[in-house]
Each structure stands twice: as C-alpha cells, then as structure tokens.
Amino acid sequence: MSVNETNESDWKLAGEALLRSYGIIYFSQSSWFGAVILLCTLAVYPIQGIIGMTGLAISLLTAIQLKLDRQLVRSGIYQFNTLLVSLTLGYFYRQGMIDTVALLVLLPCASLFTLLVTVSLSDIMYRSLGIPAISLPFVIAQTLLIFIVAPVATPASPMTSAPVSPFATNPNWELGSIPVTQHLLTILETMSAILLMPNYYIGAVIIGAMFILSRLYVFYAVLGFAVSMTVLTFLPVSLSYQQASMLAFNFAFCSLAIGGVFFIPSRHSLALAVFSTAICTLIAVVVVKIFESSGFIPIALPVNFVILLVLHAMKMRVQSGRLNLTPFMPTTPEDNFRRFSLLKLRFPEFGYPTMRCPFSGERTVTQGVDSGVTHKDDLKYAFDFEVLDREGEPRIGINDDLSDYYSFGTPILASANGTVVKVIDDVKDGEPGSQNLIDNWGNLVILAMDSGYYLMACHLQRGSVRFAEGNRVRQGDVIALCGNSGRSASPHLHVQVQTAPTVRARTVQCYLTHYYEKHGRNLTYRASGIPDEGTIVSAAVVNQHAAECFARIRDRKYRFRMEQAGRISEETITCTIDSLGHLVFTSENGDSMKASIQGHVFQVFDVRADRGVLRWLSMGLNTVPFIDNEQAFWQDKIDARQYIYPAIRWISDSLAPFWKCPTLRTTGKMSHGIPPEYANRSKVGVITTILPEIAPALLDSRKLPATITTYLSAKDWVAAMVVALDDPIVIEQMSEPDRDNIATLSAKPTPQFLGVARKRMTSPF
Structure with missing residues (x-):
C-alpha cells in the first residue's frame, strides 16, 4: 500500500471515528447520530464545542x-x-474558572492522559473482570481536574448552588400554547448534561434524534428519570435544581444501559433497570454530599459505579436464566433483541455441549430426556438408543437370545474428540429381561471431551472396549460394541454428557448434531437438536460436492449480474474472514452479512442487507447442510422486519422485546435437478421456501419471495440464483472469482471483543 493510500485510509478512519465518538456517548454507533451530537455542541456553546x-x-x-x-x-x-x-475543560473555560493559558496547558495534557487511561483501563478490566471500562476514565480524569481547578473556582459554582433557573420557580412555564412542566424541561436538560451543556434546546434535539434511532432509547431514558424522581420524593434529603439537571442523566443512562444495551431487552431486564436506577439515585445523593464542598461534582460517577457493579454481579451467575447479557457489540435495544432472539432460535445449542450420533444407521430413542424411571433428577439429560424394526420390535422372531436382538454387537462410535479417562469392560452381559442392579451401569467408557465435559457410554458388550484409559480417540472411532450389561432389560446404548469423570455424576443438557429425524415418511435434517422419545435418528452423511462449493470462498471477489423486469444491475461481493474465523461478505453498496461453517453446515447470521444480491443470498443460503439425501429437508428462521410495512415496523420494533421477535420460517432441501443453462457450472442446487410466522396482513407480499433456488458451483460458489417474486429476479455470476488484492482481517481478536463463547461482553463505549 502506498503512502497516499495509507494517508487516505487514516483520514477516512479519523472521520468515522470522530462522528462515532460523539454518538457512542449515547450508546450509539450511528454516524448520523454522532453528527447530530457534534452540531449540538457547536450550536449553543460554540467555544466549548470547539x-x-x-x-x-x-x-x-x-x-x-x-x-x-x-x-x-x-x-x-x-x-x-x-x-x-x-468538554469539561470547555465548561470550565466558559464559566471563567480557568483562563486561556491554563486551557492551552491542560487541554493536550488531559487529552493524552485520558487516552492512555482508557486504553490501559479497558484492557485491565477486560482481562481481570471481563467487563468494559465504560466512561470510568472520564470520571478519573474529571475528578483530577476538579482538584486542579477547585482552588480557583467560585464558591457558588453552577453545579452546586441553589436554584436560579426560572423553570424551578415557575413549573408551569409555557412554550407557546403548550404547558411544559418543570419535570419535562429537566428531562430535556438532562440529555445534554453529559456534554456539560445543560440546555433544553439541545436536549430536545437529542431526544428527537434518539426517537428516530430507537423508540426504546427514549422509553428507557424517561423511565430512568421517573424512577429517580419517585425515589427522591421519599428521601429526607433533596438536590438543587442545578444538581438534579446535571446528575439526572445518570438515571436515564443507567436505565438505558441496563434495560436495553448491556442486557437483552425483556420484561426481566426492565425490572432490573428499575432497581438499578433506584440504586443509582441513592449513589448520586451520596456523591453530591461528598463533593459539594469542592464546588464541582464528578457527574458520571453514579452511573459508572452502578453499571459496573450490576455487570460484574450478573457475570458471576452459573446460568443466565431470563436475564441475558448482550453477547455482541451492542447497538440499539431493538436491534440487540432481534439479533439475540434469532441466534437463540437458530442456535439453541450455543453454550451447551454437543455430540455426534454414537452409531451408524438408524436408531430409535427408546428413552429420552427427563423420562422413564431412570432418566430423572441429576441423571435426566440422557438418551437410550435401540435398533427397532418397522413393527417396533427389538429382535428377530420370538426367541430371547441376545444374538437375536438387532442392537447387540453393533459398533458404538466416539461422539466427540477426547481422551478416555475410565473403562469398565468385565461385567457379564445379562439375559434379556434380567437386570444387574449391583453393576448398574454395566460396561462403560467415560470420555473427557475436548469441550471440557465428559461423555459416558454404558451397557457395552463384555470385552468389546477397544481403548484403554489415557488413549486419545477421534469422533467416529469405534470404541466398543453394544451389549446388555448392567441394569438393562434388552440390548441398548445409554449415553449422557456429565460434569465429572465419575459414575453417577450430574448430567448436563447436550445437543445431538448433524443428524436426521424420521417421522413416518418425512425425513428432517437437524444441525442440532434434542430428539424426543420415539424418534428415529440417524447420522447425516456428508455430501462432498456440496462441501467443495463452500471450501474456497474466502478471500475472493464475486461479480454478480442481477436482472428483474428488464432492469439489469451489477454488484461486486467481497468475502474475507474476521478475527473469529467468520466469513464476512460485503457489497459495494454497503450491505453485509456474516457466515460460519461449523459441523458441515454453512449458516448465515448478522445480516445487514436490505437491497441487492446479499439480501437474496442471505435468504437462499440461510442454512445449507452438506448432506447427500434429496428427500431430507431442514428448517430455519430469518428476521421478518424488513418485510413488515414501514408504518407497522416502528410499533413492532418497540413491542417485540416484551412479546416475541417476528420471524419467517424457511424450509430447504438439496436438488440435483439443474437446468441446462447452468448444468456446465453447477452440480447441486438448494431450494428454499419462505413462509411467514406472523399475520400475513402485516407483510408486504410484493417483497417476500415464495421460493429461492440457488445453483452452487465448486469453482464459483454461487453460479446462479432465481428469486420467485411477482417479477422474478435472476442473479448470475459473471466471471471467475478474483483472489487478488483481498486483504483478510487480523486473526488476532481485539481486546474489547467479548464473545459469547468466552462468556464476556463488549462495551459500546
């Protein structure tokens, strides 16, 4: 890269960072919102803003x-x-608390000091506590400035003096013909107080911009103010009007941060936000009493203290329950809820151990999770697998010889990679109908899975275990044969995932992955699931040709031609890889989406596409398992938001966190019926059907396709795509993908990224 390109890149970076630095004060990454805040700081108090x-x-x-x-x-x-x-120094200068010379000395020193504190404190808090620094560096730097400036500050600082605002003594002041109460004006001033510019005109503009960005932003902000005013009503102490107007943003921000930013919005996060705001109000009163004599108050101390306290306490939980920390870089509360809800619906196994089928061929779940006599309490997360014929019988004929049972002597496979930590292989196989209550588990193998959990396979055939303790095994290795040892009336396999390498250890919920479920004539593919009792399951076989279509898609540029009703457009899609190994697709029109390939499944997520090729790719390839059975189908969910009428969308966005996320259901299947025009480039296709899961009257059916057919290519990834709208869309790849000049992102995770897998979270600050 040339020097000019580097400079241009740095200037572009600086421009984006400048606007986002303003917006992130209000928990927003939006550049236009940051521009609004920037203009507000320059409009009323230009010197302070500069x-x-x-x-x-x-x-x-x-x-x-x-x-x-x-x-x-x-x-x-x-x-x-x-x-x-x-801005604090600008406030001091505007109030005459420091002169020009002091400003010229303090401004660069304070700026560089705060930057160093931010970088260091963010890393320290991330590594030691797993929580963000929020605006704690600002509190530290501002407190130091207070002690530097306090000796020359006037005793009657506007931050601590008695009420002087006309609105404090005239609560029914009128703006035109509309009566405006003191509380309403205080709310408006509150939203600009964090900028050290308490002004209701600025506050009104900020509230308006926040409402456009997110209705829940405004709801939580007003809720926080209402809770704090209620708490203050019952306290024996009070705050002056100036103190309230400068500190009340703590209450609004605390409610917003807890209710919809750091936690996924829900009824439970709403309750936590109310409680946290009440605590924040009490802390604010204490802070005022401590710093009142100094003539200035570290205005963001209460909200930082409470947010960090709540975050750290919530991270110490063993299970998240119904209060879920935001597991990605937070945006608006509405967007946080949609993204999390879709992840939870689509990837229920996330955070839980998984295993592959421990057998080949078909097996019936004869006892499932939390069922029967033995799968109860600490041992409830377990499966019994058995071979049954079409009549549901476990054996041939009427004899009761073990050799007559279909399951007896069949291979048992390792369900995951790991190390053998315990083997019992000398318990005699019992006769059918008998049960050995002394050696309850019979012959068994306990495997220490690489995920950190333990997998136990029981009732194995005597003398059939093929690995010794300490041996490494790979998923798919034959570890033993199915038997009838222990408490087993008929040959079957009992398998469970547990927390310790001992017999009778507590079991944990586990998901089976990459398998088929058979219900009558319907064959359903599951990327992950917990099969019910009576379900026939079998391991899915990998379709190597389908896998090859996705094997070399990273670090490439794809040029597509899209045609609809005679209108033709071209679009370039670039695929790179991020620090977590996710595929990142970006379009020249600004659209983007991410995808991952895990367990022989290509899955799209984090879609930011409302036009162009990526919009249809994200739907048609939402989930693509690499399977070879054309009779099998799979289902998934996609966000329905962009297909809801705009007039209804705002209402849906605001109510969804307290109800449910509007989604569309997709049903996909593989197809080898390729049209002649694509036969020379594609050998396999994916047919995706889209069905609404909300009232059809809410959806703009003109934008919602009935089906999307994608033709895959081992050489070109997507050779073509047909979108079935009233005016069908045909998308074709124009040329061979270009691998030149595609820079991949750093493989090193950034210190501020707190992924779900690490049970950490990222600060929007």
Whole structure:
C-alpha cells in the first residue's frame, strides 16, 4: 500500500471515528447520530464545542499514530472519554474558572492522559473482570481536574448552588400554547448534561434524534428519570435544581444501559433497570454530599459505579436464566433483541455441549430426556438408543437370545474428540429381561471431551472396549460394541454428557448434531437438536460436492449480474474472514452479512442487507447442510422486519422485546435437478421456501419471495440464483472469482471483543 493510500485510509478512519465518538456517548454507533451530537455542541456553546472537538482530535490523531487497534479507534471506544474531558475543560473555560493559558496547558495534557487511561483501563478490566471500562476514565480524569481547578473556582459554582433557573420557580412555564412542566424541561436538560451543556434546546434535539434511532432509547431514558424522581420524593434529603439537571442523566443512562444495551431487552431486564436506577439515585445523593464542598461534582460517577457493579454481579451467575447479557457489540435495544432472539432460535445449542450420533444407521430413542424411571433428577439429560424394526420390535422372531436382538454387537462410535479417562469392560452381559442392579451401569467408557465435559457410554458388550484409559480417540472411532450389561432389560446404548469423570455424576443438557429425524415418511435434517422419545435418528452423511462449493470462498471477489423486469444491475461481493474465523461478505453498496461453517453446515447470521444480491443470498443460503439425501429437508428462521410495512415496523420494533421477535420460517432441501443453462457450472442446487410466522396482513407480499433456488458451483460458489417474486429476479455470476488484492482481517481478536463463547461482553463505549 502506498503512502497516499495509507494517508487516505487514516483520514477516512479519523472521520468515522470522530462522528462515532460523539454518538457512542449515547450508546450509539450511528454516524448520523454522532453528527447530530457534534452540531449540538457547536450550536449553543460554540467555544466549548470547539474545545471538545480539539481535545478529541488530539486523542484521535495520537491513537492513529500509536497504531492502536483500528477497529476500536473507528468505533470511538478509545476517544469518547477524551471528548467528555475536553468538554469539561470547555465548561470550565466558559464559566471563567480557568483562563486561556491554563486551557492551552491542560487541554493536550488531559487529552493524552485520558487516552492512555482508557486504553490501559479497558484492557485491565477486560482481562481481570471481563467487563468494559465504560466512561470510568472520564470520571478519573474529571475528578483530577476538579482538584486542579477547585482552588480557583467560585464558591457558588453552577453545579452546586441553589436554584436560579426560572423553570424551578415557575413549573408551569409555557412554550407557546403548550404547558411544559418543570419535570419535562429537566428531562430535556438532562440529555445534554453529559456534554456539560445543560440546555433544553439541545436536549430536545437529542431526544428527537434518539426517537428516530430507537423508540426504546427514549422509553428507557424517561423511565430512568421517573424512577429517580419517585425515589427522591421519599428521601429526607433533596438536590438543587442545578444538581438534579446535571446528575439526572445518570438515571436515564443507567436505565438505558441496563434495560436495553448491556442486557437483552425483556420484561426481566426492565425490572432490573428499575432497581438499578433506584440504586443509582441513592449513589448520586451520596456523591453530591461528598463533593459539594469542592464546588464541582464528578457527574458520571453514579452511573459508572452502578453499571459496573450490576455487570460484574450478573457475570458471576452459573446460568443466565431470563436475564441475558448482550453477547455482541451492542447497538440499539431493538436491534440487540432481534439479533439475540434469532441466534437463540437458530442456535439453541450455543453454550451447551454437543455430540455426534454414537452409531451408524438408524436408531430409535427408546428413552429420552427427563423420562422413564431412570432418566430423572441429576441423571435426566440422557438418551437410550435401540435398533427397532418397522413393527417396533427389538429382535428377530420370538426367541430371547441376545444374538437375536438387532442392537447387540453393533459398533458404538466416539461422539466427540477426547481422551478416555475410565473403562469398565468385565461385567457379564445379562439375559434379556434380567437386570444387574449391583453393576448398574454395566460396561462403560467415560470420555473427557475436548469441550471440557465428559461423555459416558454404558451397557457395552463384555470385552468389546477397544481403548484403554489415557488413549486419545477421534469422533467416529469405534470404541466398543453394544451389549446388555448392567441394569438393562434388552440390548441398548445409554449415553449422557456429565460434569465429572465419575459414575453417577450430574448430567448436563447436550445437543445431538448433524443428524436426521424420521417421522413416518418425512425425513428432517437437524444441525442440532434434542430428539424426543420415539424418534428415529440417524447420522447425516456428508455430501462432498456440496462441501467443495463452500471450501474456497474466502478471500475472493464475486461479480454478480442481477436482472428483474428488464432492469439489469451489477454488484461486486467481497468475502474475507474476521478475527473469529467468520466469513464476512460485503457489497459495494454497503450491505453485509456474516457466515460460519461449523459441523458441515454453512449458516448465515448478522445480516445487514436490505437491497441487492446479499439480501437474496442471505435468504437462499440461510442454512445449507452438506448432506447427500434429496428427500431430507431442514428448517430455519430469518428476521421478518424488513418485510413488515414501514408504518407497522416502528410499533413492532418497540413491542417485540416484551412479546416475541417476528420471524419467517424457511424450509430447504438439496436438488440435483439443474437446468441446462447452468448444468456446465453447477452440480447441486438448494431450494428454499419462505413462509411467514406472523399475520400475513402485516407483510408486504410484493417483497417476500415464495421460493429461492440457488445453483452452487465448486469453482464459483454461487453460479446462479432465481428469486420467485411477482417479477422474478435472476442473479448470475459473471466471471471467475478474483483472489487478488483481498486483504483478510487480523486473526488476532481485539481486546474489547467479548464473545459469547468466552462468556464476556463488549462495551459500546
């Protein structure tokens, strides 16, 4: 890359980071929202706004020159604390608390100091506690400035003095013909107080922009203010009007952060937000009493204290229950809820151990989870698998010889990679109908799975175990034969995942992966699931040709031609890989989506596409298992939001967290019936049918296709796609994918990324 390209890249980075640094103060990564906040700081108090922007520029340029993580710089996480500190200095200067010389000395020093504190504290808190630093660096830097400036500050600082605002003594002041109460004006001033610019005009603009961005933003902010005012009503102490207007943003931000940013919005997060805001109100009163004599208050201390306290306490839970921490970079509450709900619906196994079928061929689940006599309490998460014929019989004929049972002597496979930690192989196989209650589990193998859990396979045939303790096994290895040892009336396999390498250890919920379920003539593929009792299951066989179509798609550019009703357009899609190994598809029109290939399944997620090729690719290839059975079908979910009428969408977005996420159901199947025009490029197709799961009257049917047929190519990935709308869309790849000049993202995870798998979370700050 040339020097000019580097400079252009740095300037582009600086522009994005500058706007996001303003927006992230209000938990937003939106550039346009950041631009609104920037203009607000310059409109009413331009000198203070310019000082804030100058300090931000110093921090931003320093971060770029120091080669700090570009993603974190771009997001504004590293700079927004410096912006707040610089606005504080601008406030001091505007109030006459410091002169020009002091400002010129303090501004660069405070900016660089805050940047260093932010970078260091973010890393320390992430590594030691697994929580974000939020705006704690701002609190530290502002507190130090208070002690520096306090000796020259006037005793009657506007932050602590008695009420002087006309609205405090005239609660029914009228704006035009509309009566506006003191509380409403305080709410407006509150939203600009974090900028050290308490002004109801600025607050009104910010509230309006927040409402456009997210209705839940405004709801939680007003809720926080209402809770705090209610709590203050019952306290024997009170705050002056200026103190309330400068500190009330703590209550709004606490409610917003807990209710919809750091936690997935729900009725339970709403209750936690109310409780946290009440605590924040009490902390704010204490902070005022402690710092009142100094003439200035570290205004963001209460909200930081409470948010960090709640986050750390919630991370110590053994199970998340109904309060779920946001497992990705938070955006708006509505978007957080949609993304999390879809992930939970589509990947229920996430966070749980998984295993493959421990057998080949078909087996019936003769006893499932939490059923029968033995699968109860601590041992409820277990499966019994047995071979049954079409009549449901486990044996041939009427004799009771073990050799007559279909299951007896069949191979038992390792369900996961791991190490053998316990083997029992000398228990005699019992006669059918008898049960050995002394050696209850019979012959068994306990495997220490690489995931950290333990898998136990029981009732094995005597002398059939093929591995000794300490041996490594790979998924699919034959470890023993099915027997009838222990408490077993007929030959079958008992398998469970547990927390310890001992017999009778507590079992844990486990998902079976990459298998078929057979119900009558219907054959359903499951990427993961918990089969019910009576279900016939079998391991899915990998279709190598389908796998080859997705084997070499990374680090390429794809050029597509899209035609609809005579209108033709072209679009370039670039595929790279991120630090977590996810495939990242980006379009030249700004659309994007991510995908992963896990367990022989290609799955799309995190779709940001509302037009162009990626929109249809994300639907047609939402889930593609690499299977060879054309009779099998699979189902999945996609977000229905962009197909809901715009007039209804805002209402749906606001109510969904307290009801359910609107989704569409997709049904897919493989097809080898390729049209002649694509036969020279494609050998396998995927047919996806889309069905609504909400009232059809809410959906714009003109935009919702009935089916999408995708023709895959081992050489070109997607050779063509047909979208069945009223005016069908035909998408074709124009040329061979280009592998040149595709830069992959860093393989090193950034310190601020807190993925679900690590049970951490990312700060929007």
